[in-house]
Every structure is written in structure tokens, then in C-alpha cells.
Amino acid sequence: MTSSKNKKIILRILTHLVLVIFTLIAIYPVLQVVTISLRPSDKLLSTSLEIIPQNATLKSYVSLFTDQPFLLWVRNSALISLTVTLTGVALAAMSGYAFSRFNFIGKKVGLLGLLVTQMFPATMLLLPLYLMLIYLGLINSYLGIIITYSATALPFCIWTMKGYYDTIPISLEEAARIDGCNQFQAFYKVILPLASPALVITGLFSFMTAWSEYIVAAQILQDTQLWTLPLGLKSFEANMSTEWGLYGAASLIVMIPVVALFIILSKWLVSGLTLGSVKG
């Protein structure tokens, strides 16, 4: 009896040990960013592993807001991300509904086509879009980048919305119709509120696509006045020695809201993801 009890305790300790080790590995890079952001400017390159460095200072944070165009980047990123989110959610909420409830010509091809776009390498759409934007004179414009981001986010959003609508029983709409709603009223009074978890997921996904994107922005936004946060942060990293502290401070500020949002919504994120991908 006691030996099996001992065994259980040992197993429990082992479980915690493994979890603690992996948790440390998971959070270490974040701590590293904290450390960098707190280092005084003469100790940016240091071989010490302390989390809170000696003579820790908030100077990087102050200089980020006073000497650097950080707020401009925040504004640009917010503007672009919010526009992409609104367009993405609105378009996906409507077309996902039609895909879920009706049969029409091109439905199967459309759905399959959306799925296939997920296998495109980044350059497949980026290169032609880039050349098209050059011809249209939309390089270095918000419109150009918003179009490109919508192209990346929309297929996934439509699939997620469709998958979620599929789980809502059609009898609910029929009941609403009997009570005198027309099809459109049944959609936005009954179905849309029920689909709010999926709306949150598609919104979050669209927002994150735009907020955290570097590769596309680097090609389309060359004017420093239009730079988004990723471009700004990368420019800090490029001259590591002088602006490494600014990089740390900016990363932390950019990271905190997204990470908080992500963790709060992560439960829904997974159910949305698996519903969207498992259900055909």
C-alpha cells in the first residue's frame, strides 16, 4: 500500500518537474525581452544572465515615446489592423452564412478554392499583388497593404464562420420565420448573436494577421511615415548595439495586449479552429 502511495508521489513530482522545465523554456525569451528593455545604455551588450540587470532603468521606454516615432507606428498599425478586421469579419460573416445555408452555383468550387489558398506559398499571391499595386500606383499606401492583408485573412475567416454556422440548428431560423421574421431578420437577430464566438475568433485572427505581419509590409510600405510596428521594431534590431534596448521596450509594449487577448480567447480559438477544419 505504502509503496504504491510513494510511487504516486514520485510520479506527481516528476509531472511537476517536467511542466516546470517546459514552462521555464516557454517564458524565458519573454524574460529576455524584459531584461534587454531594462538595461542601461552602456550595458546593452552584456554577458550577465540576470533577469533584472544591474542599474536597471526605464530610459528605453521614455526614449521610445519621446525620441522615436513609436506612436506613429502604433497609429499606423492600429489603423490598418482595425480596417482589415472590420472588412474581414463583415465579409466572412455574410458569405460564411450563405455557404452554410444555401446551395448555389459555384459553392463547392468556391469552398474548395478557399481551402486550396491555404497551400499557397507566401510569394504566390504577394508577387502578383505587388506588381499589380505598382501598376495601380498603390505601393506605399494604406489601401495597398489593407488589400493584401485581406487576401491572406479572408479565406480562413470564411471557413471558420461557415463551420460555426453549420453547428447552429436550422430549426432556429425556421422558428424565427414562423414568428414573422424575414430571412435577413432571422440572420441578424437570431443567428448572428449565436455565432458571436466565431465572430470573435475571425476578428482576432484578422487583427493578429495585420498587427504582427512583417514580410509583406517590408515590400509594400517603404515610406518611413507609413511604417507599421513590425517594420519599426526590425529597424531597431538591425543596429543591435545602439538600439537593442529600444527593441526590447517596444517588443514588450507591442506584445502585452496581443498576448493578453490571445490567452483570454484561446479556449474559443481552438474550438473554432478544429470546427472549421474538421467539419467539411
Next chain:
Amino acid sequence: MNRFYKNIFIFTFVAPAFLVLIGVVFYPFIYNVVISFSNMNLRHIQDWQMVGPVQYVKVFTEPTEPNFYVIFLKTIIWTFVNVFFHVVLGVILALLLNQKIKGKGIYRTLLILPWAIPQYIVALTWRGMFNYEYGSINIVLTKYLHLPAVEWLKNPTEAFLACILTNIWLGFPFMMVVALGALQSIPHELYEAADIDGASWYHKLKNITFPLIKPVMIPAITLGIVWTFNSLNIVWLVSNGGEPSDNTHILVSFVYKAAFNLYRYGYAAALSIVIFVILLIFSLSFMKKTKATEAAY
């Protein structure tokens, strides 16, 4: 509701998204196919001509340094190693978290962090950690483990390893969360029945847990493979665009460089299509295979 009204309804719901998709997905895709048969590059950006499948021939035969086959092989290694560790670590951690233990919520939240952080910040921070003199990884190696320091970012193999390590760190939370969701949906009675029959933990794992999480894991793994095969951010930013001397490229980063650093538009368009076809064939056969096993089970 009459038919006519219904059709208008469908049309207003689908048309906006379809128009947008035709403009930003379908048309660019066709345009990409056209470019792939042309000689478009920096010198021929306005006066380009159709030249037939020349660019495709170049993709497979041009002696670039490194050539297509070497990079393709690297991409397969990259994808396999990453997805393997994502799934193994993810499932192990999910199994550990699926018990009654203290601090479960805290562990879960902190373990999701790598997934939640914007990828470019992950990549740039890890690049800093791989720095030869000041990066914490080498400091741990030399100071605490008394091993020689590693030139992470200057040697081809080590730089590629650095990209893989970063990407493994980044990707295990997704698989963990998916596996955890699947584990929680397994009815408890199954394990109780197995306990009564005196089954060992190994048998429970093999005969209850794995078969029951498989239907959820297979689509997640398919997605994981497609994402990893096509993941540009980590390779591009950790290795700073393929350094040292283009030795860390996988196919997507190689084609990105051809398009935007070398301005070889026709070649890049052709290579994009080759990559897409590889992934399409793979996904179709993978899904067919796993569907077959699912039916058997």
C-alpha cells in the same frame, strides 16, 4: 419566400466576398501563372514577353548555389523535424496537463505564450539569444555547462539548427492545445472500465487515448505540415535572409529572395507554382491515406 427573392438574398450575401476574392486571390493567382511563363524581371518589367516554360526548366536545372534539390531536401527535413517535435512535445504536455494537478491553469497559460507572441518578435529575440558573444544560449553553454561556445549564426548547419530550435519552441503550444481539447472529450468511463480489467497505463494509452485523439490530431497535423512547409517568418528573420550565404533557405524563403531581393519575377512565379503543386499533391494523398485508416478504425 419566392425563388427570386431567395436568389437575390444569396447574391447579396456572397457577392461582396466573391468580388474581393476574385480581385485579391483569383486574379493574382492567374496573373502569377502568366508571369511564370514570361521573362519578367527587373530589366523587363514593362516590356516582358511570354517565353514558354523556360522558367520552369530553370527551376529544376539552374545550378544556383544551393540548387533546387538541396533546398527541397532541407525543406523536408525542416518540416519533418519541426512537426515531429511539435506533436510529441504537444501530446506529452497535454497528457501531463490532463490530470488533476495543482496549478494546471497557470501551467497551461504560460505554456501557450510561444504561440501568442507575434512571430517576428519571437524570431528577432531568438536571433539575439543566438548571438555568439552576448546571446544567452552560448552564455549558458560556456558558463554553466562548460561546453565550447557555438557559432550559431555563422555556420550553415548551426544556423539552420537555430531556425529549427526557434520554430520548435514556437509551434508546440498549438499541438498541445489541440491534444488537450481532444483528451478532455474522452469519456471517463472508458478508463474506469480499463482499470477494472486491470489494464496498465501503457495499454490504456495505446488502446484508448491514442485512437481517440487521432481524429482530431490528423487534421491538425495536416495543417501543421502545410504551415511549417510554408513558414517564411522564422527562417527569414532568424537567419537574416538566408545567411550565411544562402545556406539556411527552405523553398519559401528562397523564392521570396528570388522575387524581392533578386527581382527575378518570372523565375519566382514559376517556383511558387512548383511549391504549391508539391504541397497540393502531398495534402491530397495524406488526407486520402488518413481517411482510409479512419474508416478502418
